[in-house]
Amino acid sequence: MRHSGNFSPVIQLSISTNMSQARLPPPPPPQWVVALNSPMPRASKGASSIPDPPGFSSNRGKRQQQQTTTKKPEETDTLKMKKAWEVAMAPSKQIPMNAIMMYMSGNSLQIFSIMMVLMLFKGPIQGIINTNAAFAKYESPSTHSRLIGVKIVYMLMQLVLLALGIWKVNAMGLLPTTRSDWLAWESERQSLEHAQFAFR
């Protein structure tokens, strides 16, 4: 809307100047064009005393700029590390809940217990694979060395969860840990001699 308002009179103006080139002198430009082209006069002293409308701050951008520039890099890193530690310790909060769930679900092979065990395996393994992605936000050249410890703790926590899953699978009897699991690979002892019987 503003564009059409600005340009259509200019076009008209150029046409009219071409048509009355010989006879008429050009009319003075309208007031708004003059105002547009000349810079705004400095606000008067009185005007500066007028308070800003509510919600508008004429010098907000300046302040922000001031704040960011005033933050020191050491503080940011500490903050990042704090957040990273929080992320690293998050899996440990799941351990009690998962342990209770696994304990309550029983050792029978049912669709729910199998699904829960699968979830228990999927979460930690995915977590370990995506370790770097989880801490990418906190990655910076300065925090890089300090994040290694955090990542190790994070992985340890995931491994604890995984261990919970393995404990559960073992309790369900799915791990070949006993003699009976290898019974099928043991073979019958063969007799070197062979007897035949005629008892009928």
Place this chain on the structure above:
Amino acid sequence: MRLKALLFAACLSPAVAIYSDEVNHVDFHHALLGTPSPDSTFFLKPSTASNASLLYTLSDKLLVGAVNPRDGALVWRQNLSRSADSPARGAGLLRGLDGNDALVGAAGNCISSWSAQDGKLGWERRFTEGVVADIELLELEDATATSGVRDTIAVVGSDGVGIVRRLEGATGKTVWEYKDTSGDVPFQVSSSSTEVFYISLQSAMLKGYKIKITALDPLTGRQTRQQVLNTDTDVTTPESVLYVGANSASPLIAWTDKSQKSLKVNVIGTKEVTSIAIDNVSGSEIRQITVHAPNKLNSLPHFLVHFVTDAGAWAEVYHVDLKSSKVSNAYRLPYLQGQSVVSTSAIDANVYFTRITEAEAIVVSSASHGVLARWDLQTPPSEVALHSVSEVVAKGKSLAVRSALFREHGDWQLVRNGQIEWTRHEGLIDAVAATWAETDFQEDLAHELEVEGHETLYGAYLHRVKRHARDLQHLPDWLKGLPRRILSSILTDEVSNLDSFGIAKPVIIATKNGRVHALNTGKHGAVSWSVQVTDTTQWDVKAILSSPGAVTIHPSDGSSVTLDILTGEILSRTEPSGSTLHTIAVLATQDGASLTTAGIGADGAPATALVKENGILVTTSADGRVLGWISEDNKAPVWEFVPPSGQKVIKATARPAHDPVASIGKVLGNRSVLYKYLNSNLALITAVDAKAKTASFYLLDGVSGKVLHATTQTGVDSTQPIASVVSENWLAYSFWGDVTTDESSAKGYQLVVSELYESPLPNDRGALDSASNYSSVDTLPLPHVISQAFMIPEPISHMAVTQTRQGITTRQLLCTLPSSNSIVGIPRPVLDPRRPVDRDPTAAEAEEGLFRYTPFLEFDGKWYLSHARDVAGIKEVLSSPTLLESTSLILAYGNDIYGTRATPSQAFDVLGKSFSKLQLVLTVVALGAGVAVLAPMTRRKQVNALWKA
């Protein structure tokens, strides 16, 4: 492993019974009677209310049976010899009267009365004085009779004392008694409408007997008169008297002179003996003379004498003049070549004679020689008819006749108006050996595959391509049969369609009389062929070897005969070796590919030396030793087992030839393993000491003869059946034990089960540990034995174990129960000796499937393989694997023939009857139709949705 344990637990689930719709489907039963005796077989109307008659007989095995003449099915059957102390003299006796619901049978010293309709016992009398010589039912009804059941006259005799007793029909109580102490041989009893005649044989001066007839008053038993018939020393033995009639207006007694030139006939009660010259039209020697007369009081006094020569037969019909007691010849049934049988039947006063020859059946009236009815026999008979009974029925003006013919070698046939209605193969009652035959339909394929296996890769490939190209010639036939096959597979249920899984294997049975039968197990055990191999009465078959397409039978005389299993054609024979063999060993080579036989003499030594491939042969000798033989030496055994003095080896068993073990250990509840003691050379020897009342069971290693385990039971009655079996890593035996000083002894039938383990500790394989092989001679560790005893309600006469293809299915202990005539399959888990005693099982034990031990083992109704059937006299039970792991074939023989299928862990690899293929197909079709209808609708909806967006 847990999965496996779960599967195992599923195998233990309880309901392993035979469902009622499987009866006659999975099993077949030949309820047999034996050879019907000619004078104790008759048609009889058991009730006056109905005109229907049954065919009654008493067989040579002393079985009384009623057979439905319509289809040959057994209505009821009873064993007379069960209650008799002493064996009967010859065959037993059976008498019955039309409209009288009581049959009276006698065997030995026992007389019993049976309800003719349902075979229930009315009464039973046992005489201490001697054996029953003859019985007769009194047809006349006198004023003293209290019930509708007719009284019986019985002759009991021993050592020159003959006692005639009249027994009350309903109770069997003695009404009167007549004692003859003259020293005569009590012979028979006869009756007319007014008198009872006691016939005894009086020793003549020189030799032979005179016939003494004592007439008794039927009401009081008092002697009215007595006369002695002069026989001119014609009667030398009681068997010389051809016929003694009874229940007739003119009862007869008939005999011939020694040269068979004349027939002597006396109407009982008169002194006169009529001598009739025999007009031998055939010219050859008369082999047999039989007299046929009606045995009804109101019948005409006519009788027929049948003369049989080797080549043919003829008959003469005689009339008796009631007033003068004169016997006159009426007419003759002409001499005909070939064998024929004659039987008598009566309608009211009229008497009819039915003569059945090889080509035709005719009926004549006793009054005149005109043939009243004639039928040509449709199928020429296979065997000679020995005797027959007939029933003639008047249908308007014409006559209908049905005759039950007993043919030589054991077929009992009913011929109705010239057509064979049914055949009962009574010869099967003497089965001595049986086996399943192997059909050879896959033999060619196996051969081809073998060829391919031995060729080069390229050659084998070419061979296979050629074989498949050759197979294409069957394609049109295959395509032609396809619709029918699909239809039949949809319409019929799965259970009937298992023939290709080796379930409908034919059964080959050899009987004592030298006959071989083939039963079609797919068709309710119908006899598909029977062939007379030898003419003998004591064919002692020791082994039947089955090879694809043929069976070879080895009797004890060392000969052998090979028969084709499809036709019964004798393919080859070998001559007897001359010496009688004690047993015949069936020897397999190490790989089990080929079977050979070796004869074993009475001393236990092989008749010929063994070859090296046969390994060690273990035999028993007639004097009760167990011997081990190695190759190339049949003089001295390599080891010998002799039980302690006083003990006698009564039975020896070994593991079945096919006894695969699926798992070498037993998984316990805590998932540790108890290793089974597996030794393919185990033999279980049963020895009894009758004096000390003990039974000892020795478990031997067949290679070294070493005793691995021995146990002795005290207080054992060695006259009762002692059965034993050994399989896999366990053994079982049963006996009758009495209370002894031993604290834990019990009185009654006991079943003991022992399991053998390598070590008492779990996860321990004993001394040999993980060695892959062992030698019995060097180091043979002893097993760890766990035993448990159960009290059982009945004796067990024979034990066997179900066999399946891979041994994965749980086994059943097949026990023959002679006192309830049934076969029971006890699941092995029930007989687990590790069941906890006096406490409930722990969680781990419960997981293993163990439950609390109870001393008394009651046979569950679901265990009975024979369900409601009366499977009598079983001597041997065989089991055979099929291509289906779940299913084991079972065949029992001895008296009855019974075949069934056992599924100890249920039919887990077979679709059940409830599975409907039709329903499945219909569901798929309905789903397809639904998709076809809904797909365009959905597509339209999706397109519309796109336009609206």
